[in-house]
Amino acid sequence: MAEEVSKVFDTILVLDFGSQYSHLITRRLREFNIYAEMLPCTQKISELSWKPKGVILSGGPYSVYEDGAPHVDHDVFALDVPILGICYGMQELAWINGKQVARGEKREYGPATLNVVDKVSPLFQGVDHSRVWMSHGDKLHGLPTGFKVIATSDNSPYCGISHESKPIYGIQFHPEVTHSTHGKILLKNFAVDLCHAQQNWTMENFIDTEIQRIRNLVGPTAEVIGAVSGGVDSTVASKLMTEAIGDRFHALLVDNGVLRLNEAAMVKETLGDGLGINLTVVDASEEFLSKLKGVADPEKKRKIIGNTFIHVFEREAAKIKPRDGKDIEFLLQGTLYPDVIESISFKGPSQTIKTHHNVGGLLEDMKLKLIEPLRELFKDEVRHLGELLGIPHDLVWRHPFPGPGIAIRVLGEVTPSQVQIARMADHIYIEEIKRAGLYHKIAQAFACLLPVKSVGVMGDQRTYEQVIALRAIETSDFMTADWFPFEHDFLKRVASRIVNEVDGVARVTYDITSKPPATVEWE
Numbered sequence: 382m383a384e385e386v387s388k389v390f391d392t393i394l395v396l397d398f399g400s401q402y403s404h405l406i407t408r409r410l411r412e413f414n415i416y417a418e419m420l421p422c423t424q425k426i427s428e429l430s431w432k433p434k435g436v437i438l439s440g441g442p443y444s445v446y447e448d449g450a451p452h453v454d455h456d457v458f459a460l461d462v463p464i465l466g467i468c469y470g471m472q473e474l475a476w477i478n479g480k481q482v483a484r485g486e487k488r489e490y491g492p493a494t495l496n497v498v499d500k501v502s503p504l505f506q507g508v509d510h511s512r513v514w515m516s517h518g519d520k521l522h523g524l525p526t527g528f529k530v531i532a533t534s535d536n537s538p539y540c541g542i543s544h545e546s547k548p549i550y551g552i553q554f555h556p557e558v559t560h561s562t563h564g565k566i567l568l569k570n571f572a573v574d575l576c577h578a579q580q581n582w583t584m585e586n587f588i589d590t591e592i593q594r595i596r597n598l599v600g601p602t603a604e605v606i607g608a609v610s611g612g613v614d615s616t617v618a619s620k621l622m623t624e625a626i627g628d629r630f631h632a633l634l635v636d637n638g639v640l641r642l643n644e645a646a647m648v649k650e651t652l653g654d655g656l657g658i659n660l661t662v663v664d665a666s667e668e669f670l671s672k673l674k675g676v677a678d679p680e681k682k683r684k685i686i687g688n689t690f691i692h693v694f695e696r697e698a699a700k701i702k703p704r705d706g707k708d709i710e711f712l713l714q715g716t717l718y719p720d721v722i723e724s725i726s727f728k729g730p731s732q733t734i735k736t737h738h739n740v741g742g743l744l745e746d747m748k749l750k751l752i753e754p755l756r757e758l759f760k761d762e763v764r765h766l767g768e769l770l771g772i773p774h775d776l777v778w779r780h781p782f783p784g785p786g787i788a789i790r791v792l793g794e795v796t797p798s799q800v801q802i803a804r805m806a807d808h809i810y811i812e813e814i815k816r817a818g819l820y821h822k823i824a825q826a827f828a829c830l831l832p833v834k835s836v837g838v839m840g841d842q843r844t845y846e847q848v849i850a851l852r853a854i855e856t857s858d859f860m861t862a863d864w865f866p867f868e869h870d871f872l873k874r875v876a877s878r879i880v881n882e883v884d885g886v887a888r889v890t891y892d893i894t895s896k897p898p899a900t901v902e903w904e
């Protein structure tokens with residue numbers, strides 16, 4: 382799929398050497414409508430099925446001179462397209478052309494002022510004297526063979542270099558971070574003025590090419606299934622699929638008994654009736670809840686839900702009889718670009734903190750071919766796509782909701798009555814957030830039911846009931862997060878409503894832990 386997009390749109394190839402900022406290079410380029418694709422730095426150029434308009438070598442945590450440091454495939458130079466090395470990427474260019482790279486006397490981290498020496502350099506038009514962001518410990522100790530200095534900073538005599546005769550550039554700073562005030566202009570100069578990439582990567586164009594691609598792939602009669610949760614990703618993917626093949630796409634929503642209040646009915650109405658998606662709601666709530674009975678361990682709960690999802694999904698999928706008499710061939714998945722980046726990253730897999738449930742990812746032995754139309758997109762691009770496809774604004778901007786749902790928000794054993802308490806409290810909380818106009822200022826909010834009892838007094842009666850914890854976070858990527866600073870009056874109002882309206886709750890608390898050290902969900 383990635384290959385297909387790169388064949389249709391002019392593409393800048395970003396080779397990732399493991400910098401924490403690498404994906405931002407891709408983002409920035411896309412922000413001015415140039416398609417960029419990130420691949421690991423170890424990518425063999427001869428194995429690319431498309432030709433990039435230019436190549437960017439990212440930063441990275443290694444030192445080019447150390448054993449085992451990653452190096453670029455030298456065939457990249459034979460592509461004969463402009464190349465830009467950023468930080469490690471520039472050091473790599475220097476290493477290849479004379480090895481003049483070593484540890485600096487001191488690390489340089491933070492702002493510097495760019496001083497452009499080559500005033501006519503196309504790379505630096507409009508960026509002279511701007512603030513740039515440095516993050517390095519190694520430095521060039523001389524000019525690479527065939528290169529000249531095109532920019533300096535107070536601490537870096539080789540802040541910018543370029544080849545004497547070829548369009549090969551290196552910069553020591555990071556133009557992709559917003560701390561480099563004119564970094565976006567520099568990346569645009571590279572992509573547009575040096576690489577001559579067309580700025581035609583727009584969601585409108587993407588929709589057209591993607592619908593065509595899906596039609597070609599699926600053919601005139603084959604049918605496709607997909608798991609749909611009512612969340613942003615699966616809804617957008619399903620709508621796109623419906624645009625492409627109509628009711629040959631079969632969406633399945635599994636009611637696992639731990640969805641939000643009225644969720645299944647709401648999804649049926651908005652997706653099925655409203656968006657014309659061929660959707661079947663499968664009520665498997667008893668099956669899920671009976672399997673969860675007596676289980677308190679978070680990882681066990683997640684595994685049970687993940688496995689039961691597969692089981693239910695397979696069973697229901699088998700009931701669909703395609704009109705062409707053949708078996709279903711394809712499975713739609715809402716995989717996003719960050720998921721792809723994580724799996725291709727040069728840095729390798731990180732430790733499992735919790736097992737995130739994902740229906741499709743676990744269905745490999747179904748032998749269905751995957752269709753992942755959102756594979757190239759970031760979440761905000763998916764939201765933009767959703768709006769263009771006519772999906773209601775409120776749905777497109779919903780907070781994410783995890784597959785295991787309320788089961789991981791009822792701490793300890795999950796019973797129908799506990800689920801109901803958490804569900805009602807959550808409903809009131811979200812309703813108040815919306816009423817206060819805060820929903821879109823918060824990345825995610827929900828209520829959890831704690832497995833402890835606490836004493837209270839209501840109407841002169843002693844109560845001895847459970848505790849609700851409220852969580853609301855601000856984050857851009859869910860990897861790190863901070864708690865949302867509600868006004869006291871708001872919290873007072875929510876607490877009072879929950880204790881008054883939800884039977885079984887005597888006390889409400891607000892979670893003021895950031896991630897890390899906490900995670901977003903309590904389990």
Ligand SMILES: Nc1ncnc2c1ncn2[C@@H]1O[C@H](COP(=O)(O)OP(=O)(O)OP(=O)(O)O)[C@@H](O)[C@H]1O
Binds near residue numbers: 738740780
């Ligand atoms: N109740 C459900 N029924 C069917 N499929 C589900 C259900 N819950 C989750 N899934 C599947 O698991 C996938 C992963 O869930 P995830 O929460 O990451 O994405 P989403 O629900 O589509 O979007 P969002 O991140 O906005 O919640 C979904 O895209 C969907 O395919």
Ligand SMILES: O=c1[nH]c(=O)c2[nH+]cn([C@@H]3O[C@H](COP(=O)(O)O)[C@@H](O)[C@H]3O)c2[nH]1
Binds near residue numbers: 781
């Ligand atoms: O689809 C999902 N299946 C899961 O099993 C799952 N667990 C956590 N989350 C969501 O991921 C984000 C980060 O959550 P954590 O900090 O708790 O890991 C938050 O947005 C969580 O809601 C999940 N989403």
Ligand SMILES: NC(=O)CC[C@H](N)C(=O)O
Binds near residue numbers: 440443467516519
């Ligand atoms: N940000 C970077 O790319 C750093 C490159 C190299 N590891 C250094 O310390 O200089």
Ligand SMILES: [Mg+2]
Binds near residue numbers: 610612613781782783
């Ligand atoms: Mg979801």
